[in-house]
Structures are given as structure tokens and as C-alpha cells.
Amino acid sequence: MDLTHDAKISLQTLTALVNSRTPDTLTTVEALDEFCVRWQWSGSRTHDEAELASVRGLRDRLAGFWDAGEDEVVALINALLLEGRALPQLVRHDGFDWHIHATDEQTPLAVRMTVEYAMAMIDLVRAKDLDRLDRCAGPDCDSLVLDLSRNRSRRFCDAGCGNRANVAAYRARRREAG
Numbered sequence: 001m002d003l004t005h006d007a008k009i010s011l012q013t014l015t016a017l018v019n020s021r022t023p024d025t026l027t028t029v030e031a032l033d034e035f036c037v038r039w040q041w042s043g044s045r046t047h048d049e050a051e052l053a054s055v056r057g058l059r060d061r062l063a064g065f066w067d068a069g070e071d072e073v074v075a076l077i078n079a080l081l082l083e084g085r086a087l088p089q090l091v092r093h094d095g096f097d098w099h100i101h102a103t104d105e106q107t108p109l110a111v112r113m114t115v116e117y118a119m120a121m122i123d124l125v126r127a128k129d130l131d132r133l134d135r136c137a138g139p140d141c142d143s144l145v146l147d148l149s150r151n152r153s154r155r156f157c158d159a160g161c162g163n164r165a166n167v168a169a170y171r172a173r174r175r176e177a178g
């Protein structure tokens, strides 16, 4: 079972959200606005500190999808869907073809995020693809990695760890040669 395009996008934004903890970049309402524009979060917003705090408050819990066993992941998905009162509906809007919304536009941002990420995680569980959630292999890097590559070859986060590892390997080869 292949992941749908919107499940992939949702999982990418989930990964960006949990990685915004290390270092913490989601510290202001403006930073949250940028995050929402970048990841195309439409729907109602309040643009205030309470909204920021509620989104920040999701991050540790959502990071629990990484390093968890399948049963644990399923329990978290079900809890999030229940709390968010998810009611899946097929919708088509803004040029996006049929996809699922399980909350309405008036639902607070943090709840909409919770439910959307939980829905995307359903797809990952059903595809038996939980090993796509990984950790960056860079030394001293705490970033979480989403590996959407076909051959599961991804080892590093987007923050430059792959480049640093290449440079270090190159220097080591030079030293051995010289």
C-alpha cells in the first residue's frame, strides 16, 4: 500500500513541527504564522499567544510517534482522534482533489493539526511503514527524520548533517591518503 500524496505532506509537516523543538524555532506568533504559510495550513486562526502555546504543547506528545512500538503508536492515534472528535469527510477545495478533512474549519488550529497528523499516521500504520520514522544519524543531532525514499536510504535530517558527514568522510580519506 503506497502512501497518498496528502499523507506524505501531512507527515512532512508533522516532522517539521516536532523538529521545531531542537533548536526551538516556534517561539513567536510570527514564527507560527510562517509555519502555517509554509505548510499551507488554511482554516481559522486566532494569531495569539494562546494558539501558539497550544501548538507548542503538541510537539512532545506527537514526537511520541518516533521510537514507539506499533501498539503504542496505535494507542496514541486513537487517543488523538477521540480527543479531537474526528469526523472524516471527503472534501475538495482550492484546487486540491478529494481528500479527507476530519475536523471543520472552525476547529482550533492545534486540534486540526492533531487530527490531521493522526489521520496521516493511520496510513503509515496500515502501510506497515512505521520504520520511515527515524532519527538523524548525525553526531550530536537530535532531529527526527521522515524517510520517504523508496529504498529507505535516508539517514540524515534536513539541517545539513548529511553534508557534514560527507565532508568529514572526505577529510578522513585525505588524511589516510596523505
Ligand SMILES: [Zn+2]
Residues within 6 Å of the ligand: 091, 093, 096, 099, 101
Ligand atoms: Zn484540505
Ligand SMILES: [Zn+2]
Residues within 6 Å of the ligand: 136, 137, 138, 141, 142, 143, 156, 157, 158, 159, 160, 161
Ligand atoms: Zn541531523
